[in-house]
Amino acid sequence: MGMRRLAGSIAQGAFGAIGAAAFAGAAFAQETIGQPVPGAIGMQAGVTELRHDAAWFHDSILLPMCIII
Numbered sequence: 782m783g784m785r786r787l788a789g790s791i792a793q794g795a796f797g798a799i800g801a802a803a804f805a806g807a808a809f810a811q812e813t814i815g816q817p818v819p820g821a822i823g824m825q826a827g828v829t830e831l832r833h834d835a836a837w838f839h840d841s842i843l844l845p846m847c848i849i850i
Contacts, residue, residue: 817825824836 824839827833827836
């Protein structure tokens with residue numbers, strides 16, 4: 782009976798650690814807003830009004846000028 786209880790507690794601890802790591806990964810993903818992402822195309826997401834204006838200027842004015850030139 783002692784070995785079953787020991788094996789059960791080891792398994793429970795292992796699955797608990799995996800679950801905690803999964804939640805930590807989700808929290809880490811939220812902390813990386815504004816960070817570069819490998820393989821991403823386009824500008825990074827912004828959180829301020831100035832950043833949205835800069836993205837609009839880039840997409841609506843600068844890119845068409847570069848294409849025309």
